[in-house]
Amino acid sequence: xxxxxxxxxxxxxxxxxxxxxxxxxxxxxxxxxxxxxxxxxxxxxxxxxxxxxxxxxxxxxxxxxxxxxxxxxxxxxxxxxxxxxxxxxxxxxxxxxxxxxxxxxxxx
Amino acid sequence: xxxxxxxxxxxxxxxxxxxxxxxxxxxxxxxxxxxxxxxxxxxxxxxxxxxxxxxxxxxxxxxxxxxxxxxxxxxxxxxxxxxxxxxxxxxxxxxxxxxxxxxxxxxxxxxxxxxxxxxxxxxxxxxxxxxxxxxxxxxxxxxxxxxxxxxxxxxxxxxxxxxxxxxxxxxxxxxxxxxxxxxxxxxxxxxxxxxxxxxxxxxxxxxxxxxxxxxxxxxxxxxxxxxxxxxxxxxxxxxxxxxxxxxxxxxxxxxxxxxxxxxxxxxxxxxxxxxxxxxxxxxxxxxxxxxxxxxxxxxxxxxxxxxxxxxxxxxxxxxxxxxxxxxxxxxxxxxxxxxxxxxxxxxxxxxxxxxxxxxxxxxxxxxxxxxxxxxxxxxxxxxxxxxxxxxxxxxxxxxxxxxxxxxxxxxxxxxxxxxxxxxxxxxxxxxxxxxxxxxxxxxxxxxxxxxxxxxxxxxxxxxxxxxxxxxxxxxxxxxxxxxxxxxxxxxxxxxxxxxxxxxxxxxxxxxxxxxxxxxxxxxxxxxxxxxxxxxxxxxxxxxxxxxxxxxxxxxxxxxxxxxxxxxxxxxxxxxxxxxxxxxxxxxxxxxxxxxxxxxxxxxxxxxxxxxxxxxxxxxxxxxxxxxxxxxxxxxxxxxxxxxxxxxxxxxxxxxxxxxxxxxxxxxxxxxxxxxxxxxxxxxxxxxxxxxxxxxxxxxxxxxxxxxxxxxxxxxxxxxxxxxxxxxxxxxxxxxxxxxxxxxxxxxxxxxxxxxxxxxxxxxxxxxxxxxxxxxxxxxxxxxxxxxxxxxxxxxxxxxxxxxxxxxxxxxxxxxxxxxxxxxxxxxxxxxxxxxxxxxxxxxxxxxxxxxxxxxxxxxxxxxxxxxxxxxxxxxxxxxxx
Numbered sequence: 001x002x003x004x005x006x007x008x009x010x011x012x013x014x015x016x017x018x019x020x021x022x023x024x025x026x027x028x029x030x031x032x033x034x035x036x037x038x039x040x041x042x043x044x045x046x047x048x049x050x051x052x053x054x055x056x057x058x059x060x061x062x063x064x065x066x067x068x069x070x071x072x073x074x075x076x077x078x079x080x081x082x083x084x085x086x087x088x089x090x091x092x093x094x095x096x097x098x099x100x101x102x103x104x105x106x107x108x
Numbered sequence: 109x110x111x112x113x114x115x116x117x118x119x120x121x122x123x124x125x126x127x128x129x130x131x132x133x134x135x136x137x138x139x140x141x142x143x144x145x146x147x148x149x150x151x152x153x154x155x156x157x158x159x160x161x162x163x164x165x166x167x168x169x170x171x172x173x174x175x176x177x178x179x180x181x182x183x184x185x186x187x188x189x190x191x192x193x194x195x196x197x198x199x200x201x202x203x204x205x206x207x208x209x210x211x212x213x214x215x216x217x218x219x220x221x222x223x224x225x226x227x228x229x230x231x232x233x234x235x236x237x238x239x240x241x242x243x244x245x246x247x248x249x250x251x252x253x254x255x256x257x258x259x260x261x262x263x264x265x266x267x268x269x270x271x272x273x274x275x276x277x278x279x280x281x282x283x284x285x286x287x288x289x290x291x292x293x294x295x296x297x298x299x300x301x302x303x304x305x306x307x308x309x310x311x312x313x314x315x316x317x318x319x320x321x322x323x324x325x326x327x328x329x330x331x332x333x334x335x336x337x338x339x340x341x342x343x344x345x346x347x348x349x350x351x352x353x354x355x356x357x358x359x360x361x362x363x364x365x366x367x368x369x370x371x372x373x374x375x376x377x378x379x380x381x382x383x384x385x386x387x388x389x390x391x392x393x394x395x396x397x398x399x400x401x402x403x404x405x406x407x408x409x410x411x412x413x414x415x416x417x418x419x420x421x422x423x424x425x426x427x428x429x430x431x432x433x434x435x436x437x438x439x440x441x442x443x444x445x446x447x448x449x450x451x452x453x454x455x456x457x458x459x460x461x462x463x464x465x466x467x468x469x470x471x472x473x474x475x476x477x478x479x480x481x482x483x484x485x486x487x488x489x490x491x492x493x494x495x496x497x498x499x500x501x502x503x504x505x506x507x508x509x510x511x512x513x514x515x516x517x518x519x520x521x522x523x524x525x526x527x528x529x530x531x532x533x534x535x536x537x538x539x540x541x542x543x544x545x546x547x548x549x550x551x552x553x554x555x556x557x558x559x560x561x562x563x564x565x566x567x568x569x570x571x572x573x574x575x576x577x578x579x580x581x582x583x584x585x586x587x588x589x590x591x592x593x594x595x596x597x598x599x600x601x602x603x604x605x606x607x608x609x610x611x612x613x614x615x616x617x618x619x620x621x622x623x624x625x626x627x628x629x630x631x632x633x634x635x636x637x638x639x640x641x642x643x644x645x646x647x648x649x650x651x652x653x654x655x656x657x658x659x660x661x662x663x664x665x666x667x668x669x670x671x672x673x674x675x676x677x678x679x680x681x682x683x684x685x686x687x688x689x690x691x692x693x694x695x696x697x698x699x700x701x702x703x704x705x706x707x708x709x710x711x712x713x714x715x716x717x718x719x720x721x722x723x724x725x726x727x728x729x730x731x732x733x734x735x736x737x738x739x740x741x742x743x744x745x746x747x748x749x750x751x752x753x754x755x756x757x758x759x760x761x762x763x764x765x766x767x768x769x770x771x772x773x774x775x776x777x778x779x780x781x782x783x784x785x786x787x788x789x790x791x792x793x794x795x796x797x798x799x800x801x802x803x804x805x806x807x808x809x810x811x812x813x814x815x816x817x818x819x820x821x822x823x824x825x826x827x828x829x830x831x832x833x834x835x836x837x838x839x840x841x842x843x844x845x846x847x848x849x850x851x852x853x854x855x856x857x858x859x860x861x862x863x864x865x866x867x868x869x870x871x872x873x874x875x876x877x878x879x880x881x882x883x884x885x886x887x888x889x890x891x892x893x894x895x896x897x898x899x900x901x902x903x904x905x906x907x908x909x910x911x912x913x914x915x916x917x918x919x920x921x922x923x924x925x926x927x928x929x930x931x932x933x934x935x936x937x938x939x940x941x942x943x944x945x946x947x948x949x950x951x952x953x954x955x956x957x958x959x960x961x962x963x964x965x966x967x968x969x970x971x972x973x974x975x976x977x978x979x980x981x982x983x984x985x986x987x988x989x
Contacts, residue, residue, distance in 0.1 A: 025138070026138075026142075045136070046171050049174065050178040051178075053179065057113065057114060057179065058114070059112070072138065072145065075134070082113075
């Protein structure tokens, strides 16, 4: 696993992005994040669960129990309207930062 | 929306905790299963897959704990957890809890009670709308020299004319009033005479009816009366028909115009009738009966008003050369009502309870430290299981604050009881005692003090515990550990406890000795106070202002009193020791030459019937006393006191010299001095005896007199019979202030007694707490050294050696504490200066006695553990390890 520490707030954005298309359960989110970051980020349960619960309490996610693809009971998370707004806001913010960092690093 | 979601989460996390926990558990396990399923699908065996999944997950409990930490309301939840855990710990250690709660209850309780008293008397707004802007104006001048003296009508008119600092300058005087009317038997009450604008200047409103109208103090105004609620209920059954009814006030028909609510207590707490003071143009200076009341003009401070008023004083002195060093002290209404002695006493007592609380806090901190040693293993265990140090400190603090709040609650009950007691007892007629109560403010104060107290005694032990060194503690099996530093901390605490106790003890000792001095002061009479009964007679009927009728009435009263069984002798006087001064006036001596403009001091002039000296036991030192022959028509005579002779006739023969009252209007009534009598205190036991001269009642009649009788034993039982016998002479007369001299003496020193008792009580509590503290420390010390003592005894140490060793420990601490305490007391007792009588603030005997007393208590407290140490069996002690 690459030695990449998640920046504070980055995890939130990744979770929001992972849930942008469809609802997922915890392991699904973990795998989806690994997939969309091409394996750069492996989110561990010890970080994932507190983040999910925090975001749910903030009203960005809602959760419900359902059956997984392997017919096991699992808790599924989906974006709420507030979560979508948050995703947009954080995406914009990230783009600004990324742009700024990129130009900073390119500067002679 | 986010807020709503947060609130919903908070509610769920706090109140649906089991469901939330269950769901969390389900969720994490589901994740685990899913993970294991994934691994099985990759071809790993079931058991191996589960093991790998667990490792990847990193522990179900740890993950759950991580989630808990981010939950909304987690702090609150942990607080409740701590509270639950704390109360379980307190329940488990019932003895510790009881001792700590008791110490805190005492410490916090006296503070709550004292806070209520101090707030009620010194700060609670007075029940008059303008009270904050109202000032009372006194007059002080030589030769009279009363700090808060009175003025006369002429002075008032001058003040009113020149006044620029005040709105509506008003005038009042206090006086006894006879009330009579068709509604009941005559009675004597406390009254006041007020100019028309005074009540509205205060901003007070009547319960029913009206207050005085503007102009009702102009010459020629008819007499009207406003009565108090208590009198209204007592005499008029609280009927509104009282309005317009005519009553006799001191014999003058007055229409009742209004009723004031019970909260209106001006100028005295017991004033029940207010009559309109009619400002007839004065023809001379005097009588000096009055004080001024006025409202500060907007924007003016009391100090500015004082400066303005000083000019008027200068003019008064110019106009009347017999006024020397005249001042017009301007006091706030509250300070005027309180008088000069109460405020410093209350501040001293408030400081004293602060010290008591300090000792209680130190005591409990000490207990906590002792317990911290016992709980060292528990703390180390919790630390090693992953509890954060901050979390541990928070938990221990929660525990100590819980303890303090429990103590505070118990203290509140204590305070409530003592406030009720003080109010019911009302020592010495404390003014404003009715505004002393346990209210929301006192509750808030108690809560605040409790919390602060909890943090104060809990913080150090909590920090100390959380710092525990895991390795050594767990290895040592729950003993020693940080024992050495902790032992030193406890010794420091005990030393400070002892020194603070000593300060209180010295203060209480000084007050006690001062009070004993006061009790030793005799009023100047030798009849036992218990054998003297006195009552104030007022012949309400106006016919007695005629001298002949009046003299006949009092002759009859004395005759009947003598005939009452149990009465040995009877007399009348218009002044009584220890503090019921009658008239006071200046005087002239034949052959005395004074510089121009200088007059003799104003001193007590007392009118008495011949038997007074015999009845009271006032010694006749030279010459003769008064007799039945000193009547109207015979040569006017007088007696003077020893002090009078010493001060005014030091090198002349007193007997035969003539004296006269030289107040205006007395003409040329020279009286021949026929005898010298002992000094009598008329201005209070603590006041230096003022010189006095006496005139025979038959030659200097006044209608309101004290009847004094002497009995061979306790005179109190005579009161009822005597009252009936005197009343039978004329149903129109009124009797008041019936009581023995013993009661009068006790009442006159009730404030010093109050101060002394309270400070004594506080010192006793402090002493008790300090004794418990040092006992605890030494007992702990002995327990820690069981083994050492055992070895010593096994090696042949005698019991006496062991006792000496243990007591020596206590004595060493006590000596340090006492040394510090003596220095502290030396610095602080000067605050008591105004409260002490006949004793200096650094009285050596008191300091030494307090130090020895405290040392004795400390040694006693160490003796028990020392005794226990001698019972240590060497065999047991050595096996103890």
